[in-house]
Amino acid sequence: MANRVRELIESGRVAIGAHAKVPATATVEIAAAAGLDFVRFDPYHWPYDHETLAAMTRAAVAKGITPWVRCSVDADTIRQMLELGIRGFTFPCVSTRAQAESIVAAVDQFVSASGVERREILVGCAIENKSGLESFEAILGLDGVDIMSTGPSDLAFALGETDNTKPIVQEAYARILETAIAANKHVYLSTRASRNEWGKARQWIAKGARVLIIEEEYRVLMKTLTNPHTWTPCEGITQ
Amino acid sequence: MANRVRELIESGRVAIGAHAKVPATATVEIAAAAGLDFVRFDPYHWPYDHETLAAMTRAAVAKGITPWVRCSVDADTIRQMLELGIRGFTFPCVSTRAQAESIVAAVDQFVSASGVERREILVGCAIENKSGLESFEAILGLDGVDIMSTGPSDLAFALGETDNTKPIVQEAYARILETAIAANKHVYLSTRASRNEWGKARQWIAKGARVLIIEEEYRVLMKTLTNPHTWTPCEGITQ
């Protein structure tokens, strides 16, 4: 099976995904029906049963969207996720080049053992702490790292700030993404489901960002349940 | 435990609820966090496991919102739902006064066996077919029926129409709700999560409707995932 996200971003289009934190196949199927391109699971923070995660992954494969995961930087975990059918990764808090190399090695080992092609898999590293900030150029210089991401709140914490709108934080954020784009890596962005945040995301897309994930599906649902009368249909980016 | 919906509507306020069709406690907890007042399960149409439905009901009780159900008009089913902790009912396609009486009898039997007070339970009858249209005055005349509801699409089908905006359908719809309000029964309405539909619901609230349910949670989620950039926060009815 081809990796839908890779196909889109390598042809210059944008791939949009949803988080699926509710432990059920519903969000996966809804995301596919909504026209999205990938769905991200988070066993790093969330108590999915193994069989539930397997069922959610199978649902994504069945619908032709890319199953994505945030998981620990651990060779056994990476192998198990790939065996399950996961084809996109965001590794949290990647701190050193050596760590990134261990990730790439684990993926390569699966590729040689399974016969799955390497290009069916996307490897993303998230820069979220001080050590990562110092090493990110070495990390993105590594072949086998396909995607880079970061987040203002984590950067603020790493820089000893509490306000993520401070220039020092915003500059670090922009520098990571711009450096990655300049180095021909893909860039992965989060956005809230709101007109304002979407505007910011569009600016990054204009600069070359190609992977976009909407905030957690349970927050999306809660926002609309809190104010269901605000919803207004309009022409979508996703169609 | 008191019935939050009854407390609200008997003091003249509006109770707002959500559908919970995804078989997981997530929607129940999201609905409670969003400030809603009840959550409706649909074992009549949806394949919940018994233990899942029990867990969802317990989650609603734990959060202080009323667990509601659409279920068959069947004495055994009604008893089991009440034993589970369900405290609000919508019975589909109620067709005759005799059927409504059998519902009320099943609820009363549970009340006398369990010690739960009758006023903790809300019984709603949905008028959805031709026979129901003919019998609805007899049905709403029955003590023990607390709530009436109906729907334009079902009425259109019952009246042999395919377009539910036709005057004959709209008049039947309005007549049922108005007759129920005039007879001091509560009225239960569905609304889509959109500014326009919400306006229509407000008109019925102005006329005395007191129970409002937002469209299925998976549709809510899909709409926003399809067009996440349209979401605009504004001042809510629910707060």
Add this chain to the structure above:
Amino acid sequence: MANRVRELIESGRVAIGAHAKVPATATVEIAAAAGLDFVRFDPYHWPYDHETLAAMTRAAVAKGITPWVRCSVDADTIRQMLELGIRGFTFPCVSTRAQAESIVAAVDQFVSASGVERREILVGCAIENKSGLESFEAILGLDGVDIMSTGPSDLAFALGETDNTKPIVQEAYARILETAIAANKHVYLSTRASRNEWGKARQWIAKGARVLIIEEEYRVLMKTLTNPHTWTPCEGITQ
């Protein structure tokens, strides 16, 4: 597989069982480890998943104790319980001889279709309402009804009393059990886990009762968790 309860009671010994209402195999395994002879499931009132009930039944079979059930008087339900491996039944609120005949017919149909011997199955009828009180002699006269039971609270309700210690209730209770014993039917009794109630049960055992069930396992657990310091080991009936 032989029916352990039948083997015990036909050789004049007493069979003791536990309720298993928690939807897990734990109570079944605990009951077997405690030396009990059967375990009773209650899908009539309790929301077990089908697969959970199947697993609990298999656990009982694996441990050599008789899986018992309270279920509706319904031919399809009876067939499914027998197919699952259930070998003891308590049918609630049996009201007429015709109802008892329909139970026996459903069991016989399974026997002829499956090759399981009829004596591996035990059929119990509970007399719990007014109509049952009037028909119980006809019911216990039926070949194929192996066991009779009743309960003071249900009898009180059936007789229009609220106090189940009243002579009229106690007499009805005793009459049903004594008539059944005189007619060579087995008698099934419930007892609370307490020294006092156990004394009453012993009196009925002296008169010929042979099947004894301890109150619900979750009540047993709650009582001891409430007062764990009261528990005193002593020589058991069960050993």
Add this chain to the structure above:
Amino acid sequence: MANRVRELIESGRVAIGAHAKVPATATVEIAAAAGLDFVRFDPYHWPYDHETLAAMTRAAVAKGITPWVRCSVDADTIRQMLELGIRGFTFPCVSTRAQAESIVAAVDQFVSASGVERREILVGCAIENKSGLESFEAILGLDGVDIMSTGPSDLAFALGETDNTKPIVQEAYARILETAIAANKHVYLSTRASRNEWGKARQWIAKGARVLIIEEEYRVLMKTLTNPHTWTPCEGITQ
């Protein structure tokens, strides 16, 4: 949410808890109904599904009792347990001051990332092996360790004894608890559900112990199912 156990023990009262090893929410709900203050899960030794443990934790939170866990000394596991809602910990076989420091650091990291207050969490270290016996004073000297515990059987094994009633074992046991109390740490004790064991626990409570856990719930159930006729109600400590 406040931590009920901390509130009780900081105001000089005793907190009593139950083990919940059966993978279902039943024991949690029974423990709450029995008036207990916390419930302890044991994923260190017991095969709970992740979603089951999440559901049991939510049930404890819903009932206002503190969800407690025995889990590995591992930063990822500690973070996941805290994210799940766990608020009390017993770490097995803590052997060195460095290990205790890593526990405290993992908890502090969650506190700073989540906004949960540190005092909502209770950290307990169990001294169970030889190295722990040598290091326990250094461990209990660490700020951030709230509770100490130990057990005679583990101490016997650590000391090369097979009989845990030997003076050398009993003295080590008493020394750990007394040193902890003298250092203003809380002390956590296990007790069997029996009059005799309860008497021993009361002596420690008189000396300052404040957290008491009743033996495994499945043992409690098995003991009473084995001898249901021994149960005698009396005035409880728990009420």
Add this chain to the structure above:
Amino acid sequence: MANRVRELIESGRVAIGAHAKVPATATVEIAAAAGLDFVRFDPYHWPYDHETLAAMTRAAVAKGITPWVRCSVDADTIRQMLELGIRGFTFPCVSTRAQAESIVAAVDQFVSASGVERREILVGCAIENKSGLESFEAILGLDGVDIMSTGPSDLAFALGETDNTKPIVQEAYARILETAIAANKHVYLSTRASRNEWGKARQWIAKGARVLIIEEEYRVLMKTLTNPHTWTPCEGITQ
């Protein structure tokens, strides 16, 4: 979605299916990988959880094979199966024309309510008892009944025989199938996984039978596990 079985049989080819009694999606996926055309679930006899059956149905849809079911002749059950996504039916023990009419009516009601086309659904009636034997011509004369089936063992029982190889049984069997084929109904056959039985099935296929189901998957597995060294690959019918 088109119905793969109907497409095959209406173009004169044979559709082959497997039973899926193990409550897991594995058999469904294996059957699809083996090149089969449909998979049959049996909630009539087997304790699937509702959510398991939903997952198995989704798995069949995802793989493009037709999800089939044996279920009770009951309008609510038929509606729920269709809502789940089931598109093929075998109704057991159809006894009268009136019963067959009620089946067809329930299917038609779903068709008009859902917008699913009638030809996406296949309705099969099994002749298995005496009354069915008398009524089968009236049943197969009904528009809306697509498929007929029967079985020698059930016929033997219906005819008061214990040996299903007796001419009277074999003749009845042949007469039902031949009459159905002559009336342009499709015929559904079971076969054991063995060279000999397969030969008999081929004879019926030569006469016009078009739907073939292999014996239960757990029997298939058990046979090969019992004698794994007997398995010999050869050219298949299914490829």
Add this chain to the structure above:
Amino acid sequence: MANRVRELIESGRVAIGAHAKVPATATVEIAAAAGLDFVRFDPYHWPYDHETLAAMTRAAVAKGITPWVRCSVDADTIRQMLELGIRGFTFPCVSTRAQAESIVAAVDQFVSASGVERREILVGCAIENKSGLESFEAILGLDGVDIMSTGPSDLAFALGETDNTKPIVQEAYARILETAIAANKHVYLSTRASRNEWGKARQWIAKGARVLIIEEEYRVLMKTLTNPHTWTPCEGITQ
């Protein structure tokens, strides 16, 4: 409980087992009904829920066959598997004598803590990589390692070959097994369910191999579903 595999192989007979990868108790029960001696689970590669694996293990114990596992070389995992009831192990990619010693130490620690006898447990080491090839004599020299296994494909990869029929691979394979047999270790072999492969397995049995596992149960099922007409009963090894 005795270990059925050890009993068989120590008395010179052959123990035959099945893989159980489908996450359900069905395969376990089928393997027992087919007369097999053990069943192997693979949490190393397969996403079983913890409770599912517990249920599958209990099912094996209930049927008297040995529950076997392939799991990581990790002390916590080994302890948890033993606590679950697992009594046979295949450790993948054992590379050094030190690793084998850590396995044996973890098993011994469980034995001393639990009272289970050491001979109820079987420890198998798989030689699958280059380092293992170099160390296998040191590994099989270790008391506490009961069984050795290897596989041609893994050996080929370790030796830098792609064709596992090459003499260098076949010789390495034979050398490991023969050395183990000569050193009085047991040898564990995989075989496909086919007449030809079975013949090869028989040759190794003639040389002293005593543990034989049939290929994955889902492959067995798929092969027969693909070609159900090929199955031919014959006299089995297993009976």
